[in-house]
Amino acid sequence: MRYVMIGNSAAAVGAVEAIRQSDPHNPITIIADEPHHTYSRPLISYLLGQVVDESRMQYRPDDFYERHNVETMLGVEVSNVNTQDKMVSLSGGGTISYDKLLIATGGKPFVPPLPGADLEGVFTFTTWQDAREIDRYIKDHRVESALVVGGGLIGLKTTEALIERDLSITLVELADRILSATFDRTASKLSERILQRAKVDVRTGTTVEEIIGRGARVDHAVLRDGERINCDLVVFAIGVRPNTGLISEDAGIEVNRGICVDEHMQTTAPDVYAAGDCVEAYDMLIDACRPIAIWPNAYRQGSIAGSNMAGVLKTYDGSFPMNSIEVCGVPTISVGITDPPRDEDGYEIIDKYDRDAQIYKKLVLHHNHLVGAIFVGDIDRAGIYTGLIHDRVDVRPFKEHLLSGNFGLISLPIGYRKHLVVGEGIEV
Amino acid sequence: MKRIHVNEEYCIGCRLCEIHCLVQHSQSRKIIKAFKEEAPRAMARLVVEEEGPLSFAMQCRHCEEAACLEACMTGAMHRDEETGAVLCDEEKCVGCWMCIMVCPYGAIQRSLIGRSAASKCDLCYGNETPVCVANCPNEALIFVDETPSDNGAQ
Numbered sequence: 001m002r003y004v005m006i007g008n009s010a011a012a013v014g015a016v017e018a019i020r021q022s023d024p025h026n027p028i029t030i031i032a033d034e035p036h037h038t039y040s041r042p043l044i045s046y047l048l049g050q051v052v053d054e055s056r057m058q059y060r061p062d063d064f065y066e067r068h069n070v071e072t073m074l075g076v077e078v079s080n081v082n083t084q085d086k087m088v089s090l091s092g093g094g095t096i097s098y099d100k101l102l103i104a105t106g107g108k109p110f111v112p113p114l115p116g117a118d119l120e121g122v123f124t125f126t127t128w129q130d131a132r133e134i135d136r137y138i139k140d141h142r143v144e145s146a147l148v149v150g151g152g153l154i155g156l157k158t159t160e161a162l163i164e165r166d167l168s169i170t171l172v173e174l175a176d177r178i179l180s181a182t183f184d185r186t187a188s189k190l191s192e193r194i195l196q197r198a199k200v201d202v203r204t205g206t207t208v209e210e211i212i213g214r215g216a217r218v219d220h221a222v223l224r225d226g227e228r229i230n231c232d233l234v235v236f237a238i239g240v241r242p243n244t245g246l247i248s249e250d251a252g253i254e255v256n257r258g259i260c261v262d263e264h265m266q267t268t269a270p271d272v273y274a275a276g277d278c279v280e281a282y283d284m285l286i287d288a289c290r291p292i293a294i295w296p297n298a299y300r301q302g303s304i305a306g307s308n309m310a311g312v313l314k315t316y317d318g319s320f321p322m323n324s325i326e327v328c329g330v331p332t333i334s335v336g337i338t339d340p341p342r343d344e345d346g347y348e349i350i351d352k353y354d355r356d357a358q359i360y361k362k363l364v365l366h367h368n369h370l371v372g373a374i375f376v377g378d379i380d381r382a383g384i385y386t387g388l389i390h391d392r393v394d395v396r397p398f399k400e401h402l403l404s405g406n407f408g409l410i411s412l413p414i415g416y417r418k419h420l421v422v423g424e425g426i427e428v
Numbered sequence: 429m430k431r432i433h434v435n436e437e438y439c440i441g442c443r444l445c446e447i448h449c450l451v452q453h454s455q456s457r458k459i460i461k462a463f464k465e466e467a468p469r470a471m472a473r474l475v476v477e478e479e480g481p482l483s484f485a486m487q488c489r490h491c492e493e494a495a496c497l498e499a500c501m502t503g504a505m506h507r508d509e510e511t512g513a514v515l516c517d518e519e520k521c522v523g524c525w526m527c528i529m530v531c532p533y534g535a536i537q538r539s540l541i542g543r544s545a546a547s548k549c550d551l552c553y554g555n556e557t558p559v560c561v562a563n564c565p566n567e568a569l570i571f572v573d574e575t576p577s578d579n580g581a582q
Contacts, residue, residue, distance in 0.1 A: 018437045324524055379529070380528070382528055383495070408475070408534060409534065421489070
């Protein structure tokens, strides 16, 4: 019995840790195209911002593979998965057979096909290598100005890193506000003002049409309205798509927007599982499958996949989007449905906006159940709300306390509180 | 593993647990120094909730399936193999607050003392009994052995 995993990040680590809880012996092989020990991808913005150094990038201790009895093939690319003969082909030649396979290939950054995107000084920002290359480019070419394309979470983290590098930054976002996928208008505008105070030139409702070089290197960009933005560096942070390139059509693995998986994280091919940013798994709030590329999901899905691969039946009960990022030192959290459609019935908003303190809190209810939340400036105990969303708790008994100053577990009905504190079915 | 049980019926809201927790996590571990001389003041790793006559202390449940462990992107949050406690390596933590986003107990706080890092109960690492339990005058907090399957957040 051999477990093979393609990928070496949160989902693969989650799977390894789950498998080793019940199966200490059967061999596990991790194959990954990046050469590094498992590392924290989200830390690349901290690395580029020189907030952490390379020694702090590792996601698990040095002896992780040894202690979990894992054989690694790092810096090795998989070109194909053959589900008939249960083997994977390597780009450099050779094959590896599996009994149980996990596909955890993550996401792939998207670069629009526009003139000048192949110039020197144009980057995407998703890997450790990207961070190193941008860092080197900043140093080698004395970069003073940067253009970040995309005002989503990666764009924001990129911007924050470049602020730390003292660059003069323009942030361009196609939508009429930044963070439009995770925030509502109020939180977006609040974040834009925070960035503007840090001297970021925020441009919304526009996009880059062309990047113009001087010689082989970036010199400026042209926006849709013809305006020229001088920039020594361009980072595309438009989005990440499930990385499913190694799955051929005849593999019998159904791929929609991401790899389709069932509640055991199994694909449509026997003994092939998938987890993390490459899949579309169940979103319990919209009652449908879709890719939600976030770290906690990747680990959880990997862990569920690993248990099932080892024969311990576990079910993925679904998730929903959630993100926690600091915008120039201001903590923000968004969970679930934060900006519900105005024309749909059943939604109710409870919010609180303290303009002086720059604190914004918003809860979205749907038929008296919490389905979304935004916190800007004050994120204390946000997880209690996430828990109420996850557990589909009817909030009617404590609705008026939801955003009160001392809201806490004490505000919850005694039955639910005791279920939380002492576990189901146990009396104190 | 041994876990802290909360008996809200016995809690008198005296907040001795909070004070002793703060002192335990101060530099000097001496009450007067911790409150008068150490600046910024150390943080208690638990939260006392109070509403009218009802009160209780809430600290990390050290869940068997811990949401914070799964969400931690740096690997700072880890399980101590000996005690089973969920601990945060504050040197490794960068303060992304994913753990705060997912902890259904609201048991993790932002520590802004020095570098920002997640601040949570460590079961008074190395002590036989956590100080909140040892100093609770009414057994509202007790430290009991528990089979792992009895507890755990989803």
